[in-house]
Amino acid sequence: MSAHAAVTRPSPQELRGAALEYASMGIPVLPVRGKLPAIPAAHQPGDPLYQQCKGECGDLGHGVHDATTDLAQVRQLWDQWPQANVGLRTGVLFDVIDVDGQQGRDSLARFLADHGGGRPIGGPRVHTGSGGWHLYVTPTGLPDHIGVLQSVDYRAADRYVVAPPSRHPVSGRRYLWVPGRGLDTPLGEVPQVLRERLTPRPVGRDHQPAATLRPAQPGHPYGRAVLEAEIARIAGARPPGPGRGGERNQVLWEAARNLYNLVAGGVLDQAEVTAELERAAGTCGLLRDEPRQTMRTLASARQVGLAHPRGIPDRPTTGGRGRDRPRQQDASHHQPFQPRRRDPDRARER
Numbered sequence: 001m002s003a004h005a006a007v008t009r010p011s012p013q014e015l016r017g018a019a020l021e022y023a024s025m026g027i028p029v030l031p032v033r034g035k036l037p038a039i040p041a042a043h044q045p046g047d048p049l050y051q052q053c054k055g056e057c058g059d060l061g062h063g064v065h066d067a068t069t070d071l072a073q074v075r076q077l078w079d080q081w082p083q084a085n086v087g088l089r090t091g092v093l094f095d096v097i098d099v100d101g102q103q104g105r106d107s108l109a110r111f112l113a114d115h116g117g118g119r120p121i122g123g124p125r126v127h128t129g130s131g132g133w134h135l136y137v138t139p140t141g142l143p144d145h146i147g148v149l150q151s152v153d154y155r156a157a158d159r160y161v162v163a164p165p166s167r168h169p170v171s172g173r174r175y176l177w178v179p180g181r182g183l184d185t186p187l188g189e190v191p192q193v194l195r196e197r198l199t200p201r202p203v204g205r206d207h208q209p210a211a212t213l214r215p216a217q218p219g220h221p222y223g224r225a226v227l228e229a230e231i232a233r234i235a236g237a238r239p240p241g242p243g244r245g246g247e248r249n250q251v252l253w254e255a256a257r258n259l260y261n262l263v264a265g266g267v268l269d270q271a272e273v274t275a276e277l278e279r280a281a282g283t284c285g286l287l288r289d290e291p292r293q294t295m296r297t298l299a300s301a302r303q304v305g306l307a308h309p310r311g312i313p314d315r316p317t318t319g320g321r322g323r324d325r326p327r328q329q330d331a332s333h334h335q336p337f338q339p340r341r342r343d344p345d346r347a348r349e350r
């Protein structure tokens with residue numbers, strides 16, 4: 001590929017053709033504008049599903065979760081966004097070591113010289129539009145890691161990379177497969193020393209659930225009290241009326257997520273929570289009025305809630321301020337890389 005081709009804007013036919021080719025290899029693809037998803041987000045701040053839903057609602061607009069291998073859908077997507085760059089989901093058929101510019105190349109070379117005997121990492125390789133590399137490697141199952149080395153990121157599950165023949169939004173240069181190192185090359189392997197860096201430590205980034213959990217058996221009085229309070233909250237949620245929307249769906253989602261947090265923490269029994277939630281959704285009329293949406297809401301809350309275990313608060317709440325009401329904010333709202341500790345007791349103080 002000549003230098004001239006590298007700065008020529010890829011045609012819609014090229015982009016669409018590449019997207020279809022990747023998808024037909026079983027690689028989930030998504031349209032990206034520059035480096036960001038082209039499909040507008042399905043949920044905005046204020047929507048209870050914002051940053052929670054991963055497509056369970058059935059709509060597009062969930063970032064990497066829109067990625068698909070369905071050729072008909074890929075055609076539709078590039079009909080709608082013909083200039084879109086091609087994003088490839090990582091963590092499925094491959095992970096990607098994302099080496100940013102000359103600084104990243106130097107830092108990777110130094111690391112491999114110091115620890116890996118200087119052996120380069122093989123496998124498919126992309127020359128990125130910013131002068132760095134994407135190294136395609138066998139998936140490790142390890143989580144993504146921003147800054148695993150200086151100017152080097154690791155892209156794994158729930159991430160994506162921009163792929164050839166996309167055009168870099170700043171430099172205007174194309175992403176190009178390094179000659180002889182296309183996707184027909186066997187994947188590279190993550191060297192053991194780098195793998196160790198990628199393995200999460202028991203203490204650190206991943207500290208939040210363990211630090212706040214106290215083990216408990218299902219049937220603990222705290223769990224019973226929260227279950228009763230949340231079920232009562234759903235049953236009392238307001239249906240839509242003249243001049244105002246209802247709050248039932250949002251209340252149901254929050255209450256269900258809170259309860260499944262406690263299921264994940266071992267405090268409540270999952271079958272009981274599911275049965276009680278469905279009963280409450282019937283009592284408040286939601287199941288009758290919006291059966292499909294209601295079941296989707298419950299499925300989404302279950303998935304999010306179970307992913308964020310919560311136990312009994314470290315110090316039981318005291319003082320006679322009535323029923324212990326679960327907080328609406330909890331760990332499942334945290335941004336992935338900026339965990340914010342919350343303390344239910346402190347949050348209660350005025």
Ligand SMILES: [Zn+2]
Pocket residue numbers: 042043049053054055056057058059062
């Ligand atoms: Zn959604």
